[in-house]
Amino acid sequence: MTGPGPSPGLLDRRLLFVTGKGGVGKTSVASALGMLAAQHGKRTLVCQVDAKGDLSDFFGVGPLAFTPTDVRAGLSAMSMDTEESLKEYLRLQLKVPLLSRIGPLARTFDFIATAAPGVKEILTVGKLTWEVRENHYDLVVVDASATGHVVGQLGSPVAINDLVKVGLVRNQTDWMIDILTDPARTGVVVVTMPEEMPVSETLELIERLEDETDIDVASVIVNRVLPELFGRGEETIFDRLCEPDARELLGAEVGSGVEAVLAGAQLAVSLRRSRVPHLERLRDGLPDGLPVLYLPFLFSRSHGVRATAQIAESLGEELGF
Amino acid sequence: MARRRHQPAPVEGLEQLCAAKEVLVSTGSGGVGKTTTAAAVGATAAAQMGIKVLVLTVDPARRLANALGMERFGNVETRVPHEAFVAAGADPQGELWAAMLDTKQSWDDLIRLHAPDAATRDAILANPLYQNITGKFVQSHDYVAMERLYEIHTSGRYDLIVVDTPPTRNAVDFLDAPERMADFFSSKLLRWLIAPYSSRVVGFASKPFYSVADRILGTQFLEDIAEFFMLFQTMYDGFVERARAVTELMGSNQTSFLVVSTLEVAPAREAEYFLELLSARRHHVGALVLNKVLPEVLLDRDGTRSAKALAKRSPELADALTGGLGLDADVRHVSHVLGEIGDRYLDYQVVAAREAEQRKELSEVPDLVLSVPYFTDDIHSLERLLNLGEQLW
Known part of the structure; x- marks a missing residue:
C-alpha cells in the first residue's frame, strides 16, 4: 500500500492501469476516467492494450492506432502495438540509425516476442511509462490486460531485470520501475461488479499485486451496481401490494399490465438482493483504507460515447467533483 | 446464412x-x-x-x-x-x-x-x-x-x-x-x-x-x-x-x-x-x-402502460390503496413504492428490449439457440x- 501521507487523488496520478475480470466493464470505466480527466483540464491519453479491444466504440471514433488520435478536447486515444513500440524504442532510445539494416523486423519480431519472456509486456509498459516520463500527458489511463495477466504485465520490468543481466534493456528497466512503483504517479484501478467470480478475482488480484509487485492499488471501482428500490420499511408495503386483493385493486386502476410490472419489480428486488452478499464480501476482503467507488447499472439503450459520458458523470460524483 | x-x-x-x-x-x-x-x-x-x-x-x-x-x-x-x-x-x-x-x-x-x-x-x-x-x-x-x-x-x-x-x-x-x-x-x-x-x-x-x-x-x-x-x-x-x-x-x-x-x-x-x-x-x-x-415479462406492452400509469399517478393511487387495503403505512411511502415499481419496470424494459434485439441478430446463424434465465x-x-x-x- 501507499507510504506515509495520504494517497493522491485518483486523477492526480500520472499513470492508471485499469484492470478487472473479463466482462465487468473495464474498457468503459477506463474511457470514462479518461473523459472525466480531460473535462477537468488534464491532457489525457487512454491506451488500449488488447489489440482486439473496442475502446474506439466508447469514444464513438474509428479504429485506433499506435499514434494517438484526438477524440475530444484534451483527450487522445491509442491502441498498443508492440511492434510499433519496438520501432519507436529503437529509434528514440538506441538511436539505431538504419532501420532497414535490422532485416525483416516484422518477421523477426514475432519470434523474439514469443521466445523471450516478457518482451511484449515490457514494450507495452515501457511505452506507457515513457509517455509519463516525457510529460507528453498529465494522465495516461491504460485499459490494461484482464486480471489473469495484469500482474505479469506490471511485473515485466522487474522480471526482465532478473533475466537480462546486461545490455541496454537492463538500463532502461530502472527508470520504468521508478515510475511504476511510485504511488504518487502510478496506481492500479481494479474494476469489478457485485457477482461471485468478479469479487473473488478482485480480492485475489489485490493480494497478488501486493505480494508480487510494489505497485500501488489506487482504487476499486464497483461497476453496474443495481439500484435499491425501496427505503426502510417499504418492502413490507411492496409484499402487501403483491397479494391478490391488492393486485386486483391496482389492476382496476392502471390496467392488467400490473401483473407484469409486479413480476418485474420482484425480479428487480431479488437481483438487487442477490448482489448484497457479494458487496459485503468485497468490502470485508479489501485492505483498510483502499477507496471503493460505486457506479450504477446503466439502464440505457446506448453503449457508445453517450454511455461513456454518463459513467464519467457518475465517476465525477463519486470522486467529489 | x-x-x-x-x-x-x-x-x-x-x-x-x-x-x-x-x-x-x-x-x-x-x-x-x-x-x-x-x-x-x-x-x-x-x-x-x-x-x-x-x-x-x-x-x-x-x-x-x-x-x-x-x-x-x-x-x-x-x-x-x-x-x-x-x-x-x-x-x-x-x-x-x-x-x-x-x-x-x-x-x-x-x-x-x-x-x-x-x-x-x-x-x-x-x-x-x-x-x-x-x-x-x-x-x-x-x-x-x-x-x-x-x-x-x-x-x-x-x-x-x-x-x-x-x-x-x-x-x-x-x-x-x-x-x-x-x-x-x-x-x-x-x-x-x-x-x-x-x-x-x-x-x-x-x-x-x-x-x-x-x-x-x-x-x-x-x-x-x-x-x-x-x-x-x-x-x-x-x-x-x-x-x-x-x-x-x-x-x-x-x-x-x-x-x-x-x-x-x-x-x-x-x-x-x-x-x-x-x-x-x-x-x-x-x-x-x-x-x-x-424474462419476457419485461417486454409486455400492457406492462408498459401500467408502469407508466403507476409512475405518473403514484400519489393519487397511494391514497386510494392505503384506504382500500387498510395499509398500516405512511401514504408517502406507499406512493414511493408505487412510483419505484413503475420506474424500474420501464428501466428494465429498456435493457430487455435491447437484449431481445441482440438475440434476434445472434440467432441467425446457429440451428439451436438456447436461453438460460x-x-x-x-x-x-x-x-x-x-x-x-x-x-x-
Missing part, C-alpha cells in the same frame, strides 16, 4: 448433439458462464444418456469444483462420485469425469512423453526459460489445452469430451494455437536464428540483427533462448504431426462448438464475431447458449448444474 459442410439435418436439441459428437468445445468471452455451461452439459449428458463424459475445464471457481463433489480439480482426470449424483436427486446412467488444465503440469507431461531421450527431457525441464514460456504465455495455455484434448480423445477413454476454452479475449487464438506452434517449429526463421549459436559462426546475412539483439537483450540471454529451442527442435516432428491431427479433429464431424454468451453488448459482439468465424472456417456450431437472459445466484451444487442442464436439454 452460412453453408455448413456437416450435419445436413439441423440440430434439434442438445441431447441429439451430445449423441452425435465426441467433442464439444465451449467458447465465449470471459464472464458469460462458459465454464458453468460446459459443466452443466457434461453432467446432464452423463446423467441422462448413460455415456462416459469428461469435462475438461481451465480455471473453475472452487465452488464449481465443489459442485462436482470435489475439493479441487486436479490435472488428473477424476470421476465425480456416483453418490454425488444420488445426493443431487439423480440416478446417473453414465459416468462423469472432470479434469482441470494445469498448464505447467501439462507441459511437463508433454515433454516427458515426447522427449527423444532422458538427457533432452532433463535439459528442457531444467532450462531457465522453459518455466517462463510454459507458465506465463497465454498462447502456451491454448496450445497445451489442444494437446491435452488430442491426447484424451485419441485414448478413447470417453464417449464425449466437453472442453471449456481458456479465457482468451480472442477465441480464434485457441483454434489457431496448434498450427501456430507447428509453424513456429518449422520456420526457417527459427533455424536461422539458432544457426549461429549452434555453429558458433555468425552468418553474414544475420549479423546486423544479432548486433542489435545483443545490444538490447545481452548475448547470454539470446544463447539461453537458442539452447531452449534447439532442444525443442528434437521434438519437431511430433509437434507438427499432432498439430495437424488436432486441427483436423476440430474441423471434423466429431467436433461441435457451443458458443456461450450473454446478451450484454460486448460479449454479444464477441459471440457474433465468433459465430461468423466458425461458419467461415466450416466448423460445426452446435448451439448458441445465451445466459442471464431477462437470469439466475440470481451462482451455481454451486451438482443439483443446480443438472437443473441448468435440463433447461438446456
Whole structure:
C-alpha cells in the first residue's frame, strides 16, 4: 500500500492501469476516467492494450492506432502495438540509425516476442511509462490486460531485470520501475461488479499485486451496481401490494399490465438482493483504507460515447467533483 | 446464412448433439458462464444418456469444483462420485469425469512423453526459460489445452469430451494455437536464428540483427533462448504431426462448438464475431447458449402502460390503496413504492428490449439457440448444474 501521507487523488496520478475480470466493464470505466480527466483540464491519453479491444466504440471514433488520435478536447486515444513500440524504442532510445539494416523486423519480431519472456509486456509498459516520463500527458489511463495477466504485465520490468543481466534493456528497466512503483504517479484501478467470480478475482488480484509487485492499488471501482428500490420499511408495503386483493385493486386502476410490472419489480428486488452478499464480501476482503467507488447499472439503450459520458458523470460524483 | 459442410439435418436439441459428437468445445468471452455451461452439459449428458463424459475445464471457481463433489480439480482426470449424483436427486446412467488444465503440469507431461531421450527431457525441464514460456504465455495455455484434448480423445477413454476454452479475449487464438506452434517449429526463421549459436559462426546475412539483439537483450540471454529451442527442435516432428491431427479433429464431424454468451453488448459482439468465424472456417456450431437472459415479462406492452400509469399517478393511487387495503403505512411511502415499481419496470424494459434485439441478430446463424434465465445466484451444487442442464436439454 501507499507510504506515509495520504494517497493522491485518483486523477492526480500520472499513470492508471485499469484492470478487472473479463466482462465487468473495464474498457468503459477506463474511457470514462479518461473523459472525466480531460473535462477537468488534464491532457489525457487512454491506451488500449488488447489489440482486439473496442475502446474506439466508447469514444464513438474509428479504429485506433499506435499514434494517438484526438477524440475530444484534451483527450487522445491509442491502441498498443508492440511492434510499433519496438520501432519507436529503437529509434528514440538506441538511436539505431538504419532501420532497414535490422532485416525483416516484422518477421523477426514475432519470434523474439514469443521466445523471450516478457518482451511484449515490457514494450507495452515501457511505452506507457515513457509517455509519463516525457510529460507528453498529465494522465495516461491504460485499459490494461484482464486480471489473469495484469500482474505479469506490471511485473515485466522487474522480471526482465532478473533475466537480462546486461545490455541496454537492463538500463532502461530502472527508470520504468521508478515510475511504476511510485504511488504518487502510478496506481492500479481494479474494476469489478457485485457477482461471485468478479469479487473473488478482485480480492485475489489485490493480494497478488501486493505480494508480487510494489505497485500501488489506487482504487476499486464497483461497476453496474443495481439500484435499491425501496427505503426502510417499504418492502413490507411492496409484499402487501403483491397479494391478490391488492393486485386486483391496482389492476382496476392502471390496467392488467400490473401483473407484469409486479413480476418485474420482484425480479428487480431479488437481483438487487442477490448482489448484497457479494458487496459485503468485497468490502470485508479489501485492505483498510483502499477507496471503493460505486457506479450504477446503466439502464440505457446506448453503449457508445453517450454511455461513456454518463459513467464519467457518475465517476465525477463519486470522486467529489 | 452460412453453408455448413456437416450435419445436413439441423440440430434439434442438445441431447441429439451430445449423441452425435465426441467433442464439444465451449467458447465465449470471459464472464458469460462458459465454464458453468460446459459443466452443466457434461453432467446432464452423463446423467441422462448413460455415456462416459469428461469435462475438461481451465480455471473453475472452487465452488464449481465443489459442485462436482470435489475439493479441487486436479490435472488428473477424476470421476465425480456416483453418490454425488444420488445426493443431487439423480440416478446417473453414465459416468462423469472432470479434469482441470494445469498448464505447467501439462507441459511437463508433454515433454516427458515426447522427449527423444532422458538427457533432452532433463535439459528442457531444467532450462531457465522453459518455466517462463510454459507458465506465463497465454498462447502456451491454448496450445497445451489442444494437446491435452488430442491426447484424451485419441485414448478413447470417453464417449464425449466437453472442453471449456481458456479465457482468451480472442477465441480464434485457441483454434489457431496448434498450427501456430507447428509453424513456429518449422520456420526457417527459427533455424536461422539458432544457426549461429549452434555453429558458433555468425552468418553474414544475420549479423546486423544479432548486433542489435545483443545490444538490447545481452548475448547470454539470446544463447539461453537458442539452447531452449534447439532442444525443442528434437521434438519437431511430433509437434507438427499432432498439430495437424488436432486441427483436423476440430474441423471434423466429431467436433461441435457451443458458443456461450450473454446478451450484454460486448460479449454479444464477441459471440457474433465468433459465430461468423466458425461458419467461415466450416466448423460445426452446435448451439448458441445465451445466459442471464431477462424474462419476457419485461417486454409486455400492457406492462408498459401500467408502469407508466403507476409512475405518473403514484400519489393519487397511494391514497386510494392505503384506504382500500387498510395499509398500516405512511401514504408517502406507499406512493414511493408505487412510483419505484413503475420506474424500474420501464428501466428494465429498456435493457430487455435491447437484449431481445441482440438475440434476434445472434440467432441467425446457429440451428439451436438456447436461453438460460437470469439466475440470481451462482451455481454451486451438482443439483443446480443438472437443473441448468435440463433447461438446456
